[in-house]
């Protein structure tokens with residue numbers, strides 16, 4: 001055994017800083033000899049928000065990339081031995097996804113120091129200065145389009161709100177989302193998983209109101225009188241961003257592989273002094289996906305994996321995470 005259980009737990013605690021959709025934390029890990037298996041806890045799926053398993057696939061790729069970064073810090077490489085779906089004996093709710101071998105020899109990852117600095121910033125960003133716009137613009141590369149023009153941010157804010165409202169109008173989507181929201185500090189999973197109101201940049205009062213407004217019965221009534229849009233709108237936050245990042249990758253790429261790029265892009269954003277909030281609906285909503293691909297000349301063979309609004313901020317909320325003992329099987 002390359003690592004003692006204590007070392008494994010320490011490693012996994014560091015990997016757990018990585019993001020996951022709704023903070024469901026679907027990845028589990030099993031060490032055996034020089035090998036590590038990446039596993040998925042199937043009870044953490046979100047069938048309404050992620051019917052195709054795309055966000056879960058991204059989250060597993062993100063977790064693996066997190067593992068690669070932490071191992072590199074200790075001088076080890078993670079050699080991908082590919083998909084592995086044989087049952088290795090953890091029961092029906094645990095799916096084996098991938099096998100890796102750990103080998104000696106790796107330098108510290110250049111983005112490693114940003115793992116603990118990254119977080120979802122769902123509130124407003126600091127006032128955007130011209131140098132922030134310039135820095136945001138410079139993030140563009142072969143996989144990233146950085147949109148910084150005010151008019152473009154306005155348009156993106158508008159289509160983002162329209163897409164979000166389409167999702168919020170689905171009763172099952174809201175019910176599932178609410179089940180992952182922690183709208184009271186007394187919630188037993190407040191600091192363990194899901195989205196607590198601090199992480200969502202809500203006050204205690206707003207959290208209480210959100211629980212009522214998003215409920216199956218109340219939201220349709222509110223929407224009927226034309227308030228569904230205004231209460232879910234975030235365009236103001238998009239306009240107040242230094243930029244919106246469109247991450248695009250080949251259409252043929254696996255969700256797992258795209259997830260790795262998702263994480264590396266987020267860390268690159270942080271390495272450049274920004275924080276980010278994911279706006280997944282712009283990629284998930286087919287109308288928005290097509291509109292953005294057309295407008296920003298993203299080729300037919302590529303797709304937008306996700307979008308981030310970015311800006312300067314320094315209000316990190318305390319992370320809610322499962323204990324490493326729960327992630328290590």
Ligand SMILES: Cc1cc2nc3c(=O)[nH]c(=O)nc-3n(C[C@H](O)[C@H](O)[C@H](O)COP(=O)(O)O)c2cc1C
Nearest residue numbers: 019020021022023055058059119120278279280281
């Ligand atoms: C695939 C994926 C999709 C996500 N979609 C959204 C989203 O649509 N809106 C949002 O506010 N956060 C989104 N997030 C961010 C997660 O909710 C966040 O990473 C998680 O709650 C952990 O919090 P942290 O990023 O502060 O560590 C997404 C993250 C991932 C990995």
